[in-house]
Each structure stands twice: as C-alpha cells, then as structure tokens.
Amino acid sequence: MRIQLSGLPLEPQTFEHRGAADEYINDRDTFSGDIYIQAIIHREGNSLRLNLEAELPGQFICHRCGDSFTRTHCFKGEYFFISDEGGGLSTDREFSIIPKGAVSLDISQEIRDMILLGLPAKILCSNDCRGLCPHCGVNLNKDECACQTEVIDPRWKALQKLKNEKS
Ligand SMILES: [Zn+2]
Ligand SMILES: [Zn+2]
Known part of the structure; x- marks a missing residue:
C-alpha cells in the first residue's frame, strides 16, 4: 500500500485499501480472503504519524480442540516517519526515514509488522474452549x-x- 505524499494537506488524511491478503501475509491457506486496511496520516511538523487499522478474515484451526473456524482479526498500529531533511530530532520515538524527495510512502512493511505482532501465537475457537x-x-x-x-x-x-x- 502506498500513500501519496505530494500535496498532502495539513489536516489528517484517511486512505483505504481492500485487496488480497497474501500481499501482506504469506499464508494463503489461512488467509484466502481480502484484507481491509485504513491508514490515517497526520502531519506533525516535518514528521508523519501513521495510524493503521486492518481487518483480516481467516480460516483457523483451534489450538486446543482442533476444530476449524473462521474469524476476522482486527489490528491497530501507530508508526512515525520523518523526512530525510529533518535531523537533530531528540525523541524517544522510533522513526522511519522518508527518503528525500519521495512523492509517496510505501507502508506495506508497517502493515506486515502490525499483522505479525497482532496475531496471537495460539488461536482458540473460543476463550472457554x-x-x-x-x-x-x-x-x-x-x-x-x-x-x-x-x-x-x-x-x-x-x-x-x-x-x-x-x-
Ligand atoms: Zn472422554
Ligand atoms: Zn477449540
């Protein structure tokens, strides 16, 4: 997913994307459907704050009872970017660098990170399985x-x- 940077206004901008999930997670058996992604970009000086949300339906096998079931997992993540011209920024935040002169921002890696971090290691058909x-x-x-x-x-x-x- 790419975000257009040129002409980005000051107020927060919302971008939406729906497409094949295997662009973001390499497990076609589990995630055969589409992923829905919402990205909100906030301009904060020479940095950008990206608020990501995604909905990802999947076909899972319960870790405890072995039953298969479908569930839509929801993900949330917050990421920060700073333009290469920036420099001298003292902060405890982790920023990704936007290359100088970039007209668009590829946020695919952030989406992949958010999904991998958000998926539970053990998926149960229900909490009281x-x-x-x-x-x-x-x-x-x-x-x-x-x-x-x-x-x-x-x-x-x-x-x-x-x-x-x-x-
Ligand atoms: Zn028994
Ligand atoms: Zn179960």
Missing part, C-alpha cells in the same frame, strides 16, 4: 463423555480393591 478429552479424544465443546466420572479418586480405588479382595 473445553478442548479434547485426554482419555477418549471427544471434543468436549460438542459432546460429553463418561471419562470424567470414570476417573476414580485414588483413595476410593484402594477401598474398591479391598472390597474386591474380600468378595
């Missing part, structure tokens, strides 16, 4: 299984053994 039964493998979101009641308290097991030995 009950996962699979460790004994029989049943998906506990959909089915009940008898395993829970069959797991006997070890103290009862000892009693049971005694009882069995007597009879």
Whole structure:
C-alpha cells in the first residue's frame, strides 16, 4: 500500500485499501480472503504519524480442540516517519526515514509488522474452549463423555480393591 505524499494537506488524511491478503501475509491457506486496511496520516511538523487499522478474515484451526473456524482479526498500529531533511530530532520515538524527495510512502512493511505482532501465537475457537478429552479424544465443546466420572479418586480405588479382595 502506498500513500501519496505530494500535496498532502495539513489536516489528517484517511486512505483505504481492500485487496488480497497474501500481499501482506504469506499464508494463503489461512488467509484466502481480502484484507481491509485504513491508514490515517497526520502531519506533525516535518514528521508523519501513521495510524493503521486492518481487518483480516481467516480460516483457523483451534489450538486446543482442533476444530476449524473462521474469524476476522482486527489490528491497530501507530508508526512515525520523518523526512530525510529533518535531523537533530531528540525523541524517544522510533522513526522511519522518508527518503528525500519521495512523492509517496510505501507502508506495506508497517502493515506486515502490525499483522505479525497482532496475531496471537495460539488461536482458540473460543476463550472457554473445553478442548479434547485426554482419555477418549471427544471434543468436549460438542459432546460429553463418561471419562470424567470414570476417573476414580485414588483413595476410593484402594477401598474398591479391598472390597474386591474380600468378595
Ligand atoms: Zn477449540
Ligand atoms: Zn472422554
């Protein structure tokens, strides 16, 4: 995605883009749809503030129960740019440099960073996903299984053994 810099007015400008997600994330199996991106550019002296938002639908496999589901992830990020002519700026912000005389700004890397940072490492179908039964493998979101009641308290097991030995 490119932002036109020449003739950029003083007031914040909003740019929108919708296109194939694989331009920004290299995972066509998960993200086969389009990404929607909104970029707002604020001019602050010789620097630019970029506020990014994106919506990215995907087809995921739950980390806990293995079910597949679709979800749209939303991302937000803030990035700062400064023109090459700047110099001598003391700040704790991290700026990317806008090359001297640039007429447009490529913000594709910022979009990629925002997506990679924003995607959770473990994606769950829901926060209270009950996962699979460790004994029989049943998906506990959909089915009940008898395993829970069959797991006997070890103290009862000892009693049971005694009882069995007597009879
Ligand atoms: Zn799940
Ligand atoms: Zn079970």
